[in-house]
Amino acid sequence: xxxxxxxxxxxxxxLENKSKFTALTDINVSFEKGELVSIVGESGSGKSTLMxxxxxxxxxxxxxxxxxxxxxxxxxxxxxDDYRKKKIGFVFQSFNLIxxxxxxxxxxxxxxxxxxxxxxxxxKAIDILTKLxxxxxxxxxxxxxxxxxxxxxxxxxxxxxxxxxxxxxxxxGALDNETTTQILDILKDxxxxxxxxxxxxxxxxxxxxxSSRIVEISDGKIIRDEKKSxxxxxxxxxxxxxxxxxxxxxxxxxxxxxxxEGHLSFxxxxxxxxxxxxxxxxxNILMAVGVSISLIALILMLSLGSGxxxxxxxxxxxxxxxxxxxxxKSGYDRDGNGLEESANPMIPRMxxxxxxxxxxxxxxxxxxxQNSDFQVITxxxxxxxxxGFSTVTMGMGYIYPYQPEVQxxxxxxxxxxxxxxxxxxxxxxxxQQDGEMILYTYTTPPYYSEENLIAGTMxxxxxxxxxxxxxxxLGLENAEDIENGDYYxxxxxxMTYDNMLIxxxxxxxxxxxxxxxVFSNMMVLYLSYDFLNTCVMEAQINxxxxxxxxxxxxxxxxxxxxxxxxxxxxxxxxxxxxxxGSVEEQLASMFSEMMSTFSIGxxxxxxxxxxxxxxxxxxxxxxxxxxxxxxxxxxxSIGARKKDIKLIxxxxxxxxxxxxxxxxxxxxxxxxxxxxxxLTAVLGFAPISMMWYYFVIALVISVVISVIAGLYPASKAxxxxxxxxxxxx
Ligand code: ADP
Ligand code: MG
Numbered sequence: 001x002x003x004x005x006x007x008x009x010x011x012x013x014x015l016e017n018k019s020k021f022t023a024l025t026d027i028n029v030s031f032e033k034g035e036l037v038s039i040v041g042e043s044g045s046g047k048s049t050l051m052x053x054x055x056x057x058x059x060x061x062x063x064x065x066x067x068x069x070x071x072x073x074x075x076x077x078x079x080x081d082d083y084r085k086k087k088i089g090f091v092f093q094s095f096n097l098i099x100x101x102x103x104x105x106x107x108x109x110x111x112x113x114x115x116x117x118x119x120x121x122x123x124k125a126i127d128i129l130t131k132l133x134x135x136x137x138x139x140x141x142x143x144x145x146x147x148x149x150x151x152x153x154x155x156x157x158x159x160x161x162x163x164x165x166x167x168x169x170x171x172x173g174a175l176d177n178e179t180t181t182q183i184l185d186i187l188k189d190x191x192x193x194x195x196x197x198x199x200x201x202x203x204x205x206x207x208x209x210x211s212s213r214i215v216e217i218s219d220g221k222i223i224r225d226e227k228k229s230x231x232x233x234x235x236x237x238x239x240x241x242x243x244x245x246x247x248x249x250x251x252x253x254x255x256x257x258x259x260x261e262g263h264l265s266f267x268x269x270x271x272x273x274x275x276x277x278x279x280x281x282x283x284n285i286l287m288a289v290g291v292s293i294s295l296i297a298l299i300l301m302l303s304l305g306s307g308x309x310x311x312x313x314x315x316x317x318x319x320x321x322x323x324x325x326x327x328x329k330s331g332y333d334r335d336g337n338g339l340e341e342s343a344n345p346m347i348p349r350m351x352x353x354x355x356x357x358x359x360x361x362x363x364x365x366x367x368x369x370q371n372s373d374f375q376v377i378t379x380x381x382x383x384x385x386x387x388g389f390s391t392v393t394m395g396m397g398y399i400y401p402y403q404p405e406v407q408x409x410x411x412x413x414x415x416x417x418x419x420x421x422x423x424x425x426x427x428x429x430x431x432q433q434d435g436e437m438i439l440y441t442y443t444t445p446p447y448y449s450e451e452n453l454i455a456g457t458m459x460x461x462x463x464x465x466x467x468x469x470x471x472x473x474l475g476l477e478n479a480e481d482i483e484n485g486d487y488y489x490x491x492x493x494x495m496t497y498d499n500m501l502i503x504x505x506x507x508x509x510x511x512x513x514x515x516x517x518v519f520s521n522m523m524v525l526y527l528s529y530d531f532l533n534t535c536v537m538e539a540q541i542n543x544x545x546x547x548x549x550x551x552x553x554x555x556x557x558x559x560x561x562x563x564x565x566x567x568x569x570x571x572x573x574x575x576x577x578x579x580x581g582s583v584e585e586q587l588a589s590m591f592s593e594m595m596s597t598f599s600i601g602x603x604x605x606x607x608x609x610x611x612x613x614x615x616x617x618x619x620x621x622x623x624x625x626x627x628x629x630x631x632x633x634x635x636x637s638i639g640a641r642k643k644d645i646k647l648i649x650x651x652x653x654x655x656x657x658x659x660x661x662x663x664x665x666x667x668x669x670x671x672x673x674x675x676x677x678x679l680t681a682v683l684g685f686a687p688i689s690m691m692w693y694y695f696v697i698a699l700v701i702s703v704v705i706s707v708i709a710g711l712y713p714a715s716k717a718x719x720x721x722x723x724x725x726x727x728x729x
Contacts (some may be wrong), residue, residue, distance in 0.1 A: 002030035003197050004054065004165060009063035011049055011220070021048040025220045027063070033164065036191035036231075037199045037538040038208035041217035048169055048199045050217065054199070055167050056084045056277035057637055057722040075224045078641070081163045085639020089158025091187075095150040096634045096726065097142035097157075100279030103129065103270075107156045112272070114161075115262030119324060121160075124241075128156045131240050132186065148179030155186055159194075162241050166190055168200040172207060174209070180399040185234070194240060265642040265652065275654035277626070277659075287620050288660040291706075294609030295664030295698040301602045302694045303593060303672060305688035312591040320581075321447035322562040325569060327359065327555040327579050328390065336577035348389070350551035359555070359579070360385060366571050367564075374564045377556055387529055388554030388681055389443040399466075399525065401474050418615040419454060440522055441493070443529040446556050448514075455479035456512030461531050464491060465512040467524035482510055491525075493535075498548070502539040521683060610705055613660070617709035621653055625717045632717050635726025642718040650718045653710020654703060661702030665695045 011024035023046045031037060039047050051056040054065060056072060059080070063243050065072040067087065073082060097106045104125055105112075111121035129138055132152045142150055151171060158166055168187060172180040184207060191198040191212070200211065208214045212231040216224035277284045320326065329349035331339055351359075360376040367374055378385045444465070451457065456479070459465045466474075466489075471482075474489065481487040493504040508527075516524045529552075537547035559565045572579050625632070632645055679686035 002066070003033045003068065005030035005064075005066040005069075006054075007064040008063055009053065009065065011046070011053060011058075011061040024053070027220075027222060029215060029222060029225060031197050031199065032516050034191055034195045035197050035213055036188055036211040037197070037213045037215060038198060038211040039201045039215050039217060040203070040205065040208050043203070044613045045217045046220040047217055049220075051167050051169050051199070051201060052723050053461075054165070055088050055090055055637065056080050081639050081641045083639075084637060085256040086161050087163050087165060089161070089163040089166045090637045091151070091154050091166065091168035091171045092234070092634075092726070093157050093173040095142070095147075095154045095174075096443075096637075097150055097153055098629060098631050098634060099142055100276045101141075103134065103140050103142065103145070103153050104137065105275070106142065106153055109635070110157065110161050112268045113264050113269065113635075113638070113640050113644055115265045125156065125160060128159055128240055129153070131238065132156055146179070146184055150525040151175060151179070151183050152186065154268065155183070159190070159241050161639075164196055166196055166200075167197045168198065170203065172203050173203065175410070175486065180207065182577050187509055188234050189237055190240065193237050208700065216555075236636075249488065263641065264647055266647070269644075269647045269724075270649040270655070273650050273655050276624075277652060277655055280624075283620065284656065284659065287616060288654065288663040289667075291613040291656075291660035292614055292664030292667055294606065294613045295661065295702055296668045297609055298602075298606045298701070299664065299668040299690070299694045299698050300672060300675070300688075301434065301606070302697075303688045305598060306603065306691065307689040308591065309595050310689055311685065311687045321445075322565055323471060323559055323713065324445070324447050325446070325557040325559060325565055325572075326388075326552060326581050327557070327572065328581070330578055330580040331576050334576065335576045348553045350389075350553045351555060352551065356385070356552075356717050357556060359576075363557075363571070364567060364577070367567070370567060372564060372567060374560050384558045386446050386556045386558070387439070387443075387552035388445060389529060389552060389558055390534055390554050391548060399464075399470070399474070399493040400492065439494060440524045442526050443532055443554070444526045445554075446558065448526075452515050454513040454515050456482040456510075459509075459511040459531070461528070461534065462476070462506070463511045463527070463531070464489075465514040467516045467522060468513050469521050470509070470523040470525065471513055473523060479513055482513055486510070497550070498545075500540070500543055500545055501538055502543070504535045504539055504593055506535070552564040613702075614705045614709045617653065617656055617660075617706050618712065621649065621656070621710050621713040622716070624652070625720075628717075630727045631685045632720050633722050633728065636720075636722035637726065646714045646718040649714035650707065650710055653706045653714065656710070657703035657706025658699075660706065661699035664698050664702060668695070668698070 006029050008021065009024055010025040012020040012022050014020050027050065039050065041047050049058070053061050056075075059073070067083070072080075072083070095625075097103075098109065107125040107129060108121040111124065126135070126138060129135060132155065134149060134152055134156070137145060137149060137153075142153070145153065151174075152170075158168075158257075161577075164189070172183050172185065186208060187198050187200060190196050196665070200207075202208055212228055214224065214226045214228070215222055216226075249432065258478045268640070285342070329351070331349060337451050356378060360378050375382050375386055430614065444458070448458070453465070454468060456465070456548060476487065477480075487510045488507050489510055491504060491506055491508045493502070495502050502628070513527050514524070516526075529550075533549040536550040540547045540549075559568065569581060632640075635645060635648075672688055676686040677686055679688065
């Protein structure tokens with residue numbers, strides 16, 4: 001039985017216009033082991049076509065190709081892969097080594113595809129490479145070798161699985177005379193000493209002369225088949241692949257072992273992908289940085305979101321008292337429509353006495369309906385509703401540093417004096433920048449205590465408390481002056497009130513630095529409601545009006561329990577759209593509203609940027625597939641299954657995902673850290689809370705989008721036609 005037999009083989013190439021081109025016509029030929037066959041013929045006569053069909057790369061033919069008597073057509077896909085892997089060794093004119101792999105890895109690749117142990121496959125490869133004179137080059141990359149050396153590597157790769165047939169398509173076509181002789185000698189040895197069938201395509205009759213048989217093809221037909229009677233075998237030499245056979249013959253049940261042989265392992269695929277990615281590091285790093293931008297944005301936005309929410313939440317908790325309900329006017333009517341007079345934020349929204357009574361009555365009715373024992377009481381001994389004043393700016397409020405050594409504080413002095421006189425320092429005309437500032441004015445809530453102070457004591461009449469920012473602005477460096485009680489400023493407030501200009505202008509003592517948390521960077525002034533009321537009454541008297549005092553813009557209800565507080569707060573938020581809670585509460589609710597809008601924005605931005613990242617990865621992997629078309633062809637010619645190719649490209653996308661994810665995490669940590677430092681320096685706090693799981697989320701997302709992006713390129717790679725891939729320039 002012939003080793004290889006072709007019976008009535010025809011091959012048609014289908015052309016675009018549905019016509020066909022017959023490349024092989026009625027090929028009938030058979031070959032034996034130990035033959036060194038030269039296929040000769042003009043360019044385009046069909047030699048490569050014949051080789052591809054014999055090599056199992058092209059199954060689109062008619063007729064029979066019998067290997068040891070078995071028709072190739074009867075092979076299933078897996079058997080055909082095995083056939084290419086173990087039965088056939090391909091050698092190409094253009095060497096077709098995989099550029100990003102070392103010489104050793106290029107030779108072992110066929111064994112890698114069978115998941116042969118690292119030590120075993122390396123020993124085999126080194127042995128063959130040594131016999132082919134390449135011992136010193138195993139760590140080099142293909143580009144570092146000469147043409148002859150490359151072709152020897154290709155021969156070593158073809159021999160590694162100890163195939164029975166070596167197919168060499170113009171193996172010396174790209175080589176000079178001297179190296180041609182070397183390569184031919186090796187091929188001749190393979191036929192003579194290894195007893196393999198070597199079929200070699202050549203243009204040169206000179207090359208053909210050394211072979212044992214010449215088959216000439218013309219226009220797809222065999223026109224000559226000449227066995228050389230004068231063929232002289234090479235003298236016996238050490239076998240190139242001796243150890244392989246020894247090892248295998250040691251195994252008693254050889255066939256069983258072969259059928260159990262593994263496939264490309266995930267680890268090997270990872271290694272191959274890593275080598276390839278390493279070969280184009282710059283491209284991959286740039287892509288990873290590109291993809292990581294969307295991950296950085298995601299991590300930072302999540303961190304900022306939770307940082308802000310957490311910050312505001314603790315603030316609302318710290319600065320509102322569970323036993324107090326704080327009520328202010330919301331600027332809407334009871335149906336939730338905006339009120340005209342609320343449009344101007346400079347005008348405080350104050351409560352009339354009748355309104356206060358109405359609110360108390362409404363709340364009491366509600367509390368009664370809820371079987372609560374608590375009652376809001378607006379006057380008398382038991383009064384639990386008290387007044388406060390708070391607004392963004394109360395008219396125009398200013399304070400100036402007071403100069404006690406020039407004008408020591410005297411009761412009531414400020415009222416008569418003008419601002420200029422007040423701040424006059426001999427020889428030093430004060431400018432506005434010397435200390436004038438707009439204030440955010442609040443009356444001290446009834447539940448504020450020394451705990452809310454950074455330094456000093458609670459203020460009373462003719463006394464105020466300032467935020468640390470306000471004090472810093474006035475040039476105060478340390479808190480000692482406050483605690484010593486000798487720091488004075490001039491308080492100056494001009495506001496329109498009851499159609500009258502109320503002017504407050506008096507020296508006051510600063511008794512405390514008050515902790516104003518979220519407003520710590522703002523110029524905030526706290527004073528007692530009674531003091532403010534007295535100031536307003538004095539101003540009214542000065543203007544010749546009735547001293548009615550100030551109307552409250554805040555109502556505080558001291559409740560008996562947190563439950564009652566919650567009950568009232570819930571009622572107000574659902575039934576009294578005209579009312580709202582404390583500044584901190586309002587801020588918190590405003591913030592949670594902002595945060596939910598922010599979250600939607602975040603989700604949209606992230607999705608878009610992740611989609612962009614996905615497309616970017618897809619493009620890069622797709623390009624990688626096109627760039628590596630030939631490599632895919634080579635892998636297929638040495639028996640890589642579709643699955644193996646898919647695995648190689650999928651692991652590459654996995655690596656891309658990991659690389660991008662890790663880049664994103666590192667950069668996000670770095671940028672987040674810098675932001676925290678900057679924000680802490682500028683704002684005094686950094687609303688960034690980076691949770692460890694944000695990084696996990698980013699990494700998972702990165703891997704998932706990369707793997708998804710890799711699906712299409714990987715399946716495209718797997719589906720590439722091996723013959724066309726090998727032709728790919
Ligand atoms: P050789 O290797 O002898 O130079 P080939 O086997 O490569 O020739 O090609 C044989 C003939 O088949 C040539 O005329 C070539 O143009 C044609 N041919 C090869 N591949 C294709 C293809 N994919 N589609 C159409 N025609 C092809
Ligand atoms: Mg050819």
